[in-house]
Amino acid sequence: MAMTQAARAGIDQVAEASIAALRAPSVFNTQPWRWRLAGDRGELWADRSRQLSGLDPEGHLLLLSCGAALHHATVALRAAGYAAAVDRLPDPERPDLVAWLRTGERVERDERLFRAIYQRRTDRRPFGDERPGAAVLDELRAVARRHGVQLRLVRDDQVPAFAAAVAHAGTVEHGDPRFRDDLLAWTTRAGFQRDGVSARTVVAAGGRTVARRDFAQAWPAGLAAGEGTDRGTVYAVLATEADEPRDWLAAGEALSDVWLTLTASGLAASPISEVVEVPGVREALRRLIGGVGRPAIAMRIGIPLPGSEAVPPSARRSGTEMVGLA
Numbered sequence: 035m036a037m038t039q040a041a042r043a044g045i046d047q048v049a050e051a052s053i054a055a056l057r058a059p060s061v062f063n064t065q066p067w068r069w070r071l072a073g074d075r076g077e078l079w080a081d082r083s084r085q086l087s088g089l090d091p092e093g094h095l096l097l098l099s100c101g102a103a104l105h106h107a108t109v110a111l112r113a114a115g116y117a118a119a120v121d122r123l124p125d126p127e128r129p130d131l132v133a134w135l136r137t138g139e140r141v142e143r144d145e146r147l148f149r150a151i152y153q154r155r156t157d158r159r160p161f162g163d164e165r166p167g168a169a170v171l172d173e174l175r176a177v178a179r180r181h182g183v184q185l186r187l188v189r190d191d192q193v194p195a196f197a198a199a200v201a202h203a204g205t206v207e208h209g210d211p212r213f214r215d216d217l218l219a220w221t222t223r224a225g226f227q228r229d230g231v232s233a234r235t236v237v238a239a240g241g242r243t244v245a246r247r248d249f250a251q252a253w254p255a256g257l258a259a260g261e262g263t264d265r266g267t268v269y270a271v272l273a274t275e276a277d278e279p280r281d282w283l284a285a286g287e288a289l290s291d292v293w294l295t296l297t298a299s300g301l302a303a304s305p306i307s308e309v310v311e312v313p314g315v316r317e318a319l320r321r322l323i324g325g326v327g328r329p330a331i332a333m334r335i336g337i338p339l340p341g342s343e344a345v346p347p348s349a350r351r352s353g354t355e356m357v358g359l360a
């Protein structure tokens with residue numbers, strides 16, 4: 035059957051949105067998703083071959099990453115003047131079908147977050163002394179809430195306990211051969227694979243309250259820590275009400291929305307997921323934020339030092355690999 039002109043226009047927009055979504059962040063830059071374009075909609079599929087079996091056995095961080103890709107695609111549609119019509123986890127028989135995405139009604143073009151897609155980076159350097167303002171933090175809370183996700187700030191008096199939890203998670207993981215296998219696999223990817231954590235974006239150790247993730251297994255860190263003290267950095271935990279795939283997907287969409295919003299406001303961030311990867315540490319974090327909700331991921335948010343060089347973009351797989359016709 036010939037496709038109507040409207041369906042053709044819709045799928046073309048979804049195809050373009052799936053290309054913008056290549057820039058979405060993902061755990062260890064695994065980019066664990068694929069798009070299949072079928073009729074007037076895009077199907078977003080989780081790619082289990084890219085799941086971190088030691089670090090993420092349930093696929094929690096995999097679905098967060100898919101959620102980030104989904105949200106990036108909706109931002110691209112909005113920039114083109116369309117609302118997104120999304121069906122999340124639409125088929126219980128096919129749990130890896132993450133979402134159906136179509137163009138919804140016409141809306142006013144909004145390019146603010148779309149521009150942030152290309153500016154956003156995982157910035158692991160210590161940030162400055164000044165704390166992000168209350169207004170922008172309130173905005174980030176509201177952004178997360180739109181996805182049914184709570185953004186809880188770690189209070190200043192809780193930061194030492196949070197830092198201890200991060201450090202403990204690191205120690206547990208580095209003592210676990212399954213984790214070390216994942217780390218080694220995704221920090222030593224060949225250039226042509228265009229995935230994995232890039233040495234160029236990893237920061238040297240520097241005195242700070244909350245230890246940075248130790249990626250430096252096979253190569254030295256590529257980015258200097260700079261002059262930041264991290265004194266103004268705030269630590270946030272995204273928490274969901276329940277602990278099901280649907281919640282992890284929502285947490286990924288919230289992570290993307292919060293991150294693009296803070297980028298558009300001139301702030302920078304990097305996720306801290308080791309605290310949810312080790313079950314005992316995740317439980318401790320849950321108690322730390324008051325026992326309400328399930329921690330999905332934590333992040334550090336701050337003001338980049340004036341004049342600091344841009345973090346280099348990390349690699350992405352190509353559109354022809356990630357997007358295809360059904």
Ligand SMILES: Cc1cc2nc3c(=O)[nH]c(=O)nc-3n(C[C@H](O)[C@H](O)[C@H](O)COP(=O)(O)O)c2cc1C
Nearest residue numbers: 059060061062063098155156247305306307308348
């Ligand atoms: C679910 C998830 C978990 C992540 N966990 C961490 C982390 O614990 N530490 C870290 O430094 N970066 C973490 N990242 C950031 C990724 O490493 C990063 O997105 C990826 O390497 C691509 O780089 P980019 O964000 O600069 O494009 C995480 C990202 C996602 C989406």
